[in-house]
Amino acid sequence: MSTSTSGSWLSDERSEAAAERILDAAAELFVVRGVASTGMADVAKAAGCSRATLYRYFDNRRALHRAFVHREARRLGDRVAAAVAPITDPRERVTEAVLLAVRQVRSAPTLAAWFGLGDAGLASELASTSEVIEVVGTAFLADIWHADDVEVSRRARWSVRAIVSLLTVPGVDDADERAMVEQFLVPVLLPPP
Structure with missing residues (x-):
């Protein structure tokens, strides 16, 4: 397996794991605050990432x-x-x-x-x-x-x-x-x- 193939596979896996972590954090907030009251800044904070990172995954x-x-x-x-x-x-x-x-x-x-x-x-x-x-x-x-x-x-x-x-x-x-x-x-x- 070439390095570039291996690198992209790891990147894809990490990207998916990061998106899942964000969705899991959002889920917890939806229960506590309600869906409509949960903002992107709240989700970023709960997921432990910056808002810029959050917006890379979700527009x-x-x-x-x-x-x-x-x-x-x-x-x-x-x-x-x-x-x-x-x-x-x-x-x-x-x-x-x-x-x-x-x-x-x-x-x-x-x-x-x-x-x-x-x-x-x-x-x-x-x-x-x-x-x-x-x-x-x-x-x-x-x-x-x-x-x-x-x-x-x-x-x-x-x-x-x-x-x-x-x-x-x-x-x-x-x-x-x-x-x-x-x-x-x-x-x-x-x-x-």
Whole structure:
């Protein structure tokens, strides 16, 4: 292996580690201060870097928010997909996937912070980005719809909207949320019989 190849590999690895450290620091601040109230200077200080360094990784606060949400969506999508993979009944699989995503967001302070008063609008806006939809929605819809990418994408967008809705305006209790998902969401997400 040449020195230049080795050097760029180390640089890429360090760059990724630095970005992760910044995102981890931001996550802690989101819980304590709220997402909308956390500024770039706060994140730089918490990450132990200068603002100039922070801006090398994230052009602005929106870019930081987007990177954080995309990272967490990938993690959430992986966990949900793994948990529902053994479920063979499509209705049950979709129901469990949606409810599991909601429970996991609520139980993780760094994710739940995005759905508090004043921050839910940011979450809603970022939830509509393609990567979040692709990761969360298609995690449990792709093999139900098989080859129709347009239908998977459309239904993935709808499932993410439903998840965000349940996070911002919860049902009365778990049973109420399950009933709403089974009655109003699952029939729309599944292919016609």
